[in-house]
Amino acid sequence: MKVKLGIVDTTFARYDMAKVAIEEIESMTSKVEIVRYTVPGVKDLPVAAKKLIEEEGCEIVIAFGMPGPEPIDKLCAHEASTGIIQAQLMTNKHIIECFVHEDEGKSVEELIAICEDRARKHARNALRLLFERDWLTRHAGQGLRQGHPDAGPLKH
Amino acid sequence: MKVKLGIVDTTFARYDMAKVAIEEIESMTSKVEIVRYTVPGVKDLPVAAKKLIEEEGCEIVIAFGMPGPEPIDKLCAHEASTGIIQAQLMTNKHIIECFVHEDEGKSVEELIAICEDRARKHARNALRLLFERDWLTRHAGQGLRQGHPDAGPLKH
Amino acid sequence: MKVKLGIVDTTFARYDMAKVAIEEIESMTSKVEIVRYTVPGVKDLPVAAKKLIEEEGCEIVIAFGMPGPEPIDKLCAHEASTGIIQAQLMTNKHIIECFVHEDEGKSVEELIAICEDRARKHARNALRLLFERDWLTRHAGQGLRQGHPDAGPLKH
Amino acid sequence: MKVKLGIVDTTFARYDMAKVAIEEIESMTSKVEIVRYTVPGVKDLPVAAKKLIEEEGCEIVIAFGMPGPEPIDKLCAHEASTGIIQAQLMTNKHIIECFVHEDEGKSVEELIAICEDRARKHARNALRLLFERDWLTRHAGQGLRQGHPDAGPLKH
Amino acid sequence: MKVKLGIVDTTFARYDMAKVAIEEIESMTSKVEIVRYTVPGVKDLPVAAKKLIEEEGCEIVIAFGMPGPEPIDKLCAHEASTGIIQAQLMTNKHIIECFVHEDEGKSVEELIAICEDRARKHARNALRLLFERDWLTRHAGQGLRQGHPDAGPLKH
Numbered sequence: 001m002k003v004k005l006g007i008v009d010t011t012f013a014r015y016d017m018a019k020v021a022i023e024e025i026e027s028m029t030s031k032v033e034i035v036r037y038t039v040p041g042v043k044d045l046p047v048a049a050k051k052l053i054e055e056e057g058c059e060i061v062i063a064f065g066m067p068g069p070e071p072i073d074k075l076c077a078h079e080a081s082t083g084i085i086q087a088q089l090m091t092n093k094h095i096i097e098c099f100v101h102e103d104e105g106k107s108v109e110e111l112i113a114i115c116e117d118r119a120r121k122h123a124r125n126a127l128r129l130l131f132e133r134d135w136l137t138r139h140a141g142q143g144l145r146q147g148h149p150d151a152g153p154l155k156h
Numbered sequence: 157m158k159v160k161l162g163i164v165d166t167t168f169a170r171y172d173m174a175k176v177a178i179e180e181i182e183s184m185t186s187k188v189e190i191v192r193y194t195v196p197g198v199k200d201l202p203v204a205a206k207k208l209i210e211e212e213g214c215e216i217v218i219a220f221g222m223p224g225p226e227p228i229d230k231l232c233a234h235e236a237s238t239g240i241i242q243a244q245l246m247t248n249k250h251i252i253e254c255f256v257h258e259d260e261g262k263s264v265e266e267l268i269a270i271c272e273d274r275a276r277k278h279a280r281n282a283l284r285l286l287f288e289r290d291w292l293t294r295h296a297g298q299g300l301r302q303g304h305p306d307a308g309p310l311k312h
Numbered sequence: 313m314k315v316k317l318g319i320v321d322t323t324f325a326r327y328d329m330a331k332v333a334i335e336e337i338e339s340m341t342s343k344v345e346i347v348r349y350t351v352p353g354v355k356d357l358p359v360a361a362k363k364l365i366e367e368e369g370c371e372i373v374i375a376f377g378m379p380g381p382e383p384i385d386k387l388c389a390h391e392a393s394t395g396i397i398q399a400q401l402m403t404n405k406h407i408i409e410c411f412v413h414e415d416e417g418k419s420v421e422e423l424i425a426i427c428e429d430r431a432r433k434h435a436r437n438a439l440r441l442l443f444e445r446d447w448l449t450r451h452a453g454q455g456l457r458q459g460h461p462d463a464g465p466l467k468h
Numbered sequence: 469m470k471v472k473l474g475i476v477d478t479t480f481a482r483y484d485m486a487k488v489a490i491e492e493i494e495s496m497t498s499k500v501e502i503v504r505y506t507v508p509g510v511k512d513l514p515v516a517a518k519k520l521i522e523e524e525g526c527e528i529v530i531a532f533g534m535p536g537p538e539p540i541d542k543l544c545a546h547e548a549s550t551g552i553i554q555a556q557l558m559t560n561k562h563i564i565e566c567f568v569h570e571d572e573g574k575s576v577e578e579l580i581a582i583c584e585d586r587a588r589k590h591a592r593n594a595l596r597l598l599f600e601r602d603w604l605t606r607h608a609g610q611g612l613r614q615g616h617p618d619a620g621p622l623k624h
Numbered sequence: 625m626k627v628k629l630g631i632v633d634t635t636f637a638r639y640d641m642a643k644v645a646i647e648e649i650e651s652m653t654s655k656v657e658i659v660r661y662t663v664p665g666v667k668d669l670p671v672a673a674k675k676l677i678e679e680e681g682c683e684i685v686i687a688f689g690m691p692g693p694e695p696i697d698k699l700c701a702h703e704a705s706t707g708i709i710q711a712q713l714m715t716n717k718h719i720i721e722c723f724v725h726e727d728e729g730k731s732v733e734e735l736i737a738i739c740e741d742r743a744r745k746h747a748r749n750a751l752r753l754l755f756e757r758d759w760l761t762r763h764a765g766q767g768l769r770q771g772h773p774d775a776g777p778l779k780h
Contacts, residue, residue, distance in 0.1 A: 014309050082707075085707035143638035153640070156736065170464065171453050194448040204406075239401060323604055323607045378609075482776065486765070577780065
């Protein structure tokens with residue numbers, strides 16, 4: 001039986017990161033069944049993720065969001081993040097947050113590149129949490145980044 | 157049997173957004189029964205929404221509020237938003253937050269236009285979450301906005 | 313049998329708002345029995361309110377506090393407010409927050425006037441939530457204020 | 469049988485406020501048994517207090533901490549305070565927070581005086597919450613302070 | 625039977641603090657069995673720690689993280705810290721947070737020294753909470769620090 005992997009995302013976001021992640025996951029494994037749930041904005045994500053876990057039986061969820069550039073958008077993202085952490089504690093399942101802030105990139109091209117890189121890498125992280133936890137421990141403290149090149153480990 | 161849709165709103169707000177949303181909902185479907193609960197201010201909304209879900213059997217709630225322009229008002233809105241997310245996690249039901257900040261519009265006319273547009277669009281979002289989740293997934297990453305024109309998807 | 317209405321307040325506050333509220337309530341109805349619980353500061357209010365609801369059987373609570381003018385006082389008030397919202401979600405009962413910030417008034421006279429007006433109006437709000445919810449819905453979106461004159465509804 | 473009063477404190481703090489509080493309590497009553505639990509820093513206090521309540525049977529807890537002067541220290545204190553309020557709501561017991569910020573005093577002497585005064589007064593507050601709640605209500609709105617002279621009630 | 629001590633850490637961090645802590649623990653006692661769980665970033669730590677407690681039977685957990693230097697990184701760390709406190713309250717177990725902010729050191733050398741000192745000292749703190757609580761009480765109010773030299777107690 002396949003393991004269910006949930007994807008929650010928003011109509012507010014300006015890029016379809018979930019699509020990128022789904023492609024990545026399907027290219028890497030046939031062991032998961034993807035369940036997708038789209039909501040209006042990032043503040044709707046925590047309960048959507050919790051519903052996928054508790055009502056649909058997902059073992060892990062990835063939450064995609066793209067907060068806008070204004071202070072109010074940053075605050076919404078903070079509230080959503082707090083809720084996503086709470087939802088994890090209530091279910092004992094991981095919900096990987098994959099947010100890209102609209103002001104992270106200096107150009108549309110850069111912003112899209114960040115979205116694609118972060119979505120792909122967090123898709124792989126979700127699979128590792130499910131099937132290959134050793135990989136993560138082997139890379140502990142290695143300064144891995146999603147959306148940007150790895151920072152790498154500190155060197156004397 | 158009709159699905160119960162809850163509406164919570166405040167006497168603090170300076171525009172009756174709930175009325176706009178109720179008109180929108182009733183023009184679109186006869187499948188829902190609306191239950192309305194008005195409280196003094198935004199900080200009273202989370203428990204009011206939770207009561208509508210747990211004591212009145214609502215399947216979804218829309219929460220309307222209009223925080224004032226001062227820093228203390230912004231903080232109240234943040235506290236209310238945090239509570240609304242928590243209430244969702246405790247009930248596994250969506251509570252769509254529809255707040256308009258009093259300083260979002262440059263004129264009274266603009267502020268009213270924001271209120272009406274956001275109330276209508278979030279009313280439709282509530283119906284989609286109830287009856288037409290596919291619509292939302294088809295519009296994932298499309299930069300939809302409520303209260304303002306859509307931002308649209310990022311384009312190379 | 314009377315409905316129990318809880319009042320929690322502090323020794324930190326510099327004005328006895330609870331007394332004003334009790335007078336207001338007793339002048340308006342004989343249907344409620346008031347239970348009062350005084351604690352040192354605002355951060356002690358959330359659990360005091362929850363104890364009144366769960367251990368004393370109160371149907372609703374009003375929480376009075378007067379945070380000081382310093383940033384640390386503002387932060388304490390924020391923490392207390394967050395706890396008050398949480399306590400409501402855990403009990404499904406309203407706890408009306410009636411806080412007056414010490415720097416809200418330009419003079420002692422103005423500050424006292426704010427305290428009295430806010431305490432009275434929130435006492436009435438508590439009674440409406442108990443006995444006359446229709447009143448609140450009839451005043452939805454009307455820009456009602458406590459401690460200050462009503463802002464009124466937005467007008468084209 | 470004696471009532472158990474818990475004391476949680478830290479090795480991070482630069483003054484032994486718990487010792488002052490214990491002396492104060494023992495000089496005032498023989499009705500309580502004090503249970504002390506020392507942890508590394510303020511963020512360890514919430515669970516320590518909850519453990520004293522749920523695993524040791526304490527009826528009330530006093531939590532002592534001394535956050536440092538940097539912004540990061542202020543944030544730690546905020547997180548700890550939020551957790552202390554949550555722990556109270558989960559147990560329906562009071563946890564009196566007695567924090568002294570390292571930058572509250574202009575000199576070491578002043579800082580120590582604040583520590584001693586606040587520890588003593590909150591020790592008395594804990595006893596009042598246990599045995600003499602009337603005292604607190606008689607002093608509601610009287611502007612009592614801990615660590616500093618009382619502000620007193622507002623006077624026309 | 626050995627006591628299980630959990631270690632959660634991240635691939636985001638740029639130094640392997642967990643390794644330092646494991647060496648320290650193994651050099652000090654043979655009474656504990658270490659269970660390690662590596663996740664992508666600090667926001668994944670709260671649920672990972674809770675899973676180690678509830679699913680693996682850990683008696684205590686140490687959570688290692690290294691937030692970046694940007695405001696968004698500080699906010700992530702705050703969200704993680706809030707979740708770590710919540711996880712403790714839900715399990716009644718200690719989760720010692722051992723975070724080093726990337727801008728804490730003026731050079732790479734200093735940053736590494738902070739990481740090593742903090743990891744070692746918090747490893748010892750975890751053992752004291754498990755086996756030697758008296759040590760902590762004997763050092764209450766002594767201004768102990770991790771990552772930096774002890775501040776020491778206030779002196780007249």
